[in-house]
Amino acid sequence: MFAGALTATQSHPVRAQGVLAPSFLPRARQISLFAPDGEIYAQGEQAGALYRVEFGAVRVYRLHTDGRRQIVAFYFGGETFGLEAGRTHSFFAEATVHTGLSKFANAPGELESQELMTLALRSMLHAQEHLLVVSRQSAVEKLGAFLLDVAERQGDLDHIDLQMTRVDIGEYLGMTIETVSRSFSKLREEGILQLHGAKTIEIIQPEKLVLLCK
């Protein structure tokens, strides 16, 4: 699970595409590496650090009492996560693929900073956006909205590198992997997108996709 830590190497600049390159945080000295499914933190653990994704991707989720998993967010390169309301984590965080993270200490007193407030409000906003997507009616629309979100966050509106499995997508959108797969097929059949392997996606007709999901 834990994949050790790589010292030094401040790694590539990382595209700070819009989302939260926390310039206000102390510069990280090292990057921790995580293998796929590697645990970053668990529910109940002491919170108090922020993480920035240098490369790879992270899923943050919660477990239902019946064992089902609800993924509440994914984080990609350049994005920051880990902020918590209390002293302990109320979610689990894992890498979905080989992932590198910078860790920033975060003393409680610093919580008052304007930037952290912004981070908190954005998380709140994202949670609400997610709610709107999940409560959308059809499976194809959910998937489409998800793909548009990922494309925008990855900075390329035509090509997506899905750094996660169908299981992850299903648990994020609240549907089974079969339905996820069928929805992909439907979008492909309609000429909206093309799949080069299961995880490399080309959006052929972005306008059509936007129309479908909005």
Place this chain on the structure above:
Amino acid sequence: MFAGALTATQSHPVRAQGVLAPSFLPRARQISLFAPDGEIYAQGEQAGALYRVEFGAVRVYRLHTDGRRQIVAFYFGGETFGLEAGRTHSFFAEATVHTGLSKFANAPGELESQELMTLALRSMLHAQEHLLVVSRQSAVEKLGAFLLDVAERQGDLDHIDLQMTRVDIGEYLGMTIETVSRSFSKLREEGILQLHGAKTIEIIQPEKLVLLCK
């Protein structure tokens, strides 16, 4: 894509109930009254105030482009809402019944306060709780979880005064009014609850309800 904001508040996990008399905010001088469906604020309007529900209930919602409405939160007596990430509201807020609100000024500079940060994070937590309920789970389970939430927030675990219509509940839980109604009937048939009129509910077997909804 992020336009802005978020209505925050108190609710779920933290059972401070009725609390949330935000001592750090200036005391309100008067109570504004709203008729059922009365608009409190609209999407796009200037934000910058917090509201506390004195009596009645409030729905906060967003409109999908297809005209469907997604209610993201209800607020009852003693609870506070209206916090926004940006300068404008990204949601609509309306009274569901005859409602009284106290309004608190909230200058932008005050956003750094620790209390407001907590409010934002709790709001995020509530959104994610809501997500767990809405995605997955059967209609009966959704309704059950909703009723348990409301009962706890209203302070009486056995009696609920639903200050909203079936339409509101449906738009909150992501299902049609027919399904909401059928779910009520099912819970009644199983002896879990009893309805005195459509909006006055008595929970006969709270334990059974908890078991059902996990």
Place this chain on the structure above:
DNA sequence: CGATGTGTTTGATCCCTGTCAAAGACTGCC
């Protein structure tokens, strides 16, 4: 107190998605 309109319940039917099953594609490893 009855009338009208709104809100709720119940019924019948259809379709989407979950479930079970199996074949096909891809990846990592030897």
Place this chain on the structure above:
DNA sequence: GGCAGTCTTTGACAGGGATCAAACACATCG
């Protein structure tokens, strides 16, 4: 490069909720 295991796709089927429709309760007002 070939094998094994995992991930993905596709198919068949069933069930739950959406949709369409109508009867039933309830509130407000004349």
